[in-house]
Amino acid sequence: MKVAVIGTGYVGLTTAVSLAMGGHQVIGIDLVDSKIAQLRQGRSPIYEPGLEEALVSMLGQGMLDFTTKIADAQEADVLFVCVGTPEAADGTANLSYLEAAVSDVQSLQRVAPRSRVVVIKSTVPVGTGDRIASELRESSDLHIASNPEFLREGSALQDALQPSRIVIGTADETAASVLEKLYEGVSAPRIATTRANAELIKYASNAFLATRISFMNELARLSEALGTDITTVARGMGLDSRIGPEFLRAGVGYGGSCFPKDTIALLQLAQQHGVSLSILDKAREVNATQPIWFLQQLHKRLPDLAGKQIAVLGLAFKPDTDDIREAPSLKILEALQKAGAKVAAYDPIASPAVRAIFPQVQYADSPAQACQGAHAALLVTEWKECVELDWKSIKASMESPLLFDGRNAWPSTQLREAGFFYTGVGKS
Ligand code: UDX
Numbered sequence: 374m375k376v377a378v379i380g381t382g383y384v385g386l387t388t389a390v391s392l393a394m395g396g397h398q399v400i401g402i403d404l405v406d407s408k409i410a411q412l413r414q415g416r417s418p419i420y421e422p423g424l425e426e427a428l429v430s431m432l433g434q435g436m437l438d439f440t441t442k443i444a445d446a447q448e449a450d451v452l453f454v455c456v457g458t459p460e461a462a463d464g465t466a467n468l469s470y471l472e473a474a475v476s477d478v479q480s481l482q483r484v485a486p487r488s489r490v491v492v493i494k495s496t497v498p499v500g501t502g503d504r505i506a507s508e509l510r511e512s513s514d515l516h517i518a519s520n521p522e523f524l525r526e527g528s529a530l531q532d533a534l535q536p537s538r539i540v541i542g543t544a545d546e547t548a549a550s551v552l553e554k555l556y557e558g559v560s561a562p563r564i565a566t567t568r569a570n571a572e573l574i575k576y577a578s579n580a581f582l583a584t585r586i587s588f589m590n591e592l593a594r595l596s597e598a599l600g601t602d603i604t605t606v607a608r609g610m611g612l613d614s615r616i617g618p619e620f621l622r623a624g625v626g627y628g629g630s631c632f633p634k635d636t637i638a639l640l641q642l643a644q645q646h647g648v649s650l651s652i653l654d655k656a657r658e659v660n661a662t663q664p665i666w667f668l669q670q671l672h673k674r675l676p677d678l679a680g681k682q683i684a685v686l687g688l689a690f691k692p693d694t695d696d697i698r699e700a701p702s703l704k705i706l707e708a709l710q711k712a713g714a715k716v717a718a719y720d721p722i723a724s725p726a727v728r729a730i731f732p733q734v735q736y737a738d739s740p741a742q743a744c745q746g747a748h749a750a751l752l753v754t755e756w757k758e759c760v761e762l763d764w765k766s767i768k769a770s771m772e773s774p775l776l777f778d779g780r781n782a783w784p785s786t787q788l789r790e791a792g793f794f795y796t797g798v799g800k801s
Contacts, residue, residue: 374555377402377446378453379474381412381439383419383529383630384494384522385455390424391533392453393431395558400446401439402477412439420695420722423530443477447485451551452478455494455522464637466498475505478515488514490551493568494522496575496635498642502542502568518543518552519568521575526629527693540564542571576639580653583632585620587656590663593623593799597670603799604781623798625701625753625779626663628690633660633699664704670796671749671777679713682772684747686740687754687780688720688727695722701779702753706731719743721756741767749775755782764791 374397378389381403389401403409408418415429431437446452456470471493478491491509493502497519506517519542524532539561541552549565564574589607596603603623611618627633636657643650675681690700697703702718709716710733717735718724724736737743740759744750744767752759760782768774774793776783781797788795 374398374450374551375448376400376451376453376555377443377449378455379403379443379477380454380456380470380495381408381418382455382457383421383526384524385453386412386417386419386428387421387424387524387529387533388453388455388494388522389437390427390431391530392555393434393436394427394534395555397436397555399431399437400449401437402441402443402446403439404441404473406441409439409441420693421529422527422693427530443481444484446481449489450487451490451492451555452481453492453494453520454478458495458497458634458638460634460637463641465641466496466634466638468497468501471495471497471501471505475508479509482515486514488516488547490516490518490548492518492520492548492552494520496521496579496631496638497572498638499569499572499576502572506545506568516543516545516548516551517568518545518548519571520552521571523575523578526696527691534559536561538562538564540566540571540574542566542568542574544568576635576642579631579635580639580650580656582620583627583636583660584653584656586622586624586627586632587659587663589621589623590626590666590798591659594666596623596799597801600801601799602801604797623781623800624663625667625705625798626660628699628701629696630698633657664701665708667751667777667779667798668705668708671751671775674775674794674796675749678709681714681748682746683709683714683716684737684740684743684750685709685716685718685734686720686743686750686752686759687756688718689723689754689756692754692756695726697723697726700727700754702727703730705751705753705779706734710734717743717745717747719759720754721758741770745770746772748772749777751777751779752783753779755780764788764793768793 376397376399378401381401389399393399417425454474458466461467502519509515593603607621688702719737776795778797785795
């Protein structure tokens with residue numbers, strides 16, 4: 374099929390590349406000239422494992438192209454809307470990029486009218502797809518569906534190629550059958566439903582996962598007080614098939630582009646309808662305080678951080694991405710600086726982005742360098758290179774052997790045996 378993808382951010386670019394890999398002829402559209410120029414040269418603006426290689430391969434095979442002009446999508450049968458819906462000042466989803474994409478679709482219909490399916494992949498408040506469908510009703514040739522995306526940064530391409538489920542939200546038979554055909558080669562359970570249900574599935578999934586993490590983080594605080602081990606507790610919980618093992622990892626809190634913005638957008642949506650989502654509200658509160666709770670563990674050992682050197686390992690909001698949006702590391706760096714600590718940070722790829730916000734922090738070339746002379750080392754993001762360390766030489770180079778494991782990823786028993794003072798999250 375001939376497909377256009379409007380918006381080439383995380384979702385749009387991954388969608389474009391994965392559809393091209395699925396044998397469709399794809400054109401990606403974005404307003405930003407420099408981004409399109411970069412993409413046409415086979416360079417990905419985001420770091421995502423395997424994405425750039427796949428991009429180069431699809432460009433080479435002539436399955437994928439990029440443009441800044443919607444008019445170049447004249448031949449497309451399916452238009453994917455993958456623009457960002459960032460958090461507005463009041464916490465609601467800012468739909469201005471979406472509105473711009475809808476007017477692009479209208480202008481395309483004017484210059485090259487034909488039957489097209491418009492697929493909304495952007496995360497949008499419940500009711501948006503129906504509203505757009507009625508706005509576009511003037512053209513009976515347009516068929517609107519909501520088809521939310523569940524990909525995770527760091528494994529985005531893999532998730533797009535092998536999704537956990539495909540949700541097709543539409544009552545429009547043409548849209549439903551075109552999407553079925555488009556995803557023919559993808560083996561995943563299908564949910565055929567209304568646009569509104571599809572939209573809520575996306576928000577509810579993210580809100581539930583965020584709540585699960587906050588539940589475990591709050592339980593980790595209790596676990597710390599009780600002297601129990603939250604990682605063993607989580608393992609024991611996860612073996613219950615009704616609970617499952619995923620997303621039970623206590624840590625320094627969730628970050629990223631989705632959970633923070635989607636949880637507040639859902640709360641706002643609920644409020645607009647006179648409903649209070651109090652559990653979700655609390656989950657956000659726990660998340661906001663979790664990095665600070667983590668630092669309190671450090672303060673217990675080092676009450677005065679003024680002049681102390683602290684190593685911070687990992688800055689991206691999760692491993693395998695250079696994304697620092699809402700990363701817990703930002704709150705941690707801010708608090709450490711406020712307390713007068715000298716910070717040496719390391720991240721395999723996210724340091725340049727963090728340097729722009731915290732220029733006073735020293736950025737090391739390796740975890741070992743960050744730990745040199747440190748009074749304490751903090752694990753904030755569980756990158757492999759921040760977890761698998763030469764502990765003997767690290768211990769020899771630190772001023773004092775204090776380790777604070779914000780991801781419960783370091784080998785606690787081995788480290789204690791080696792003479793480190795080790796503190797995890799809810800893990801004594
Ligand atoms: C999330 C959803 O998983 C994905 O389905 C949706 O499409 C977009 O939002 P993403 O934000 O890329 O994906 O990453 P995810 O792996 O979900 O992690 C989000 C945050 O939660 C990270 O900061 C991660 O470190 C944290 N996390 C995750 C925990 O603290 N504990 C866990 O057990 C799992």
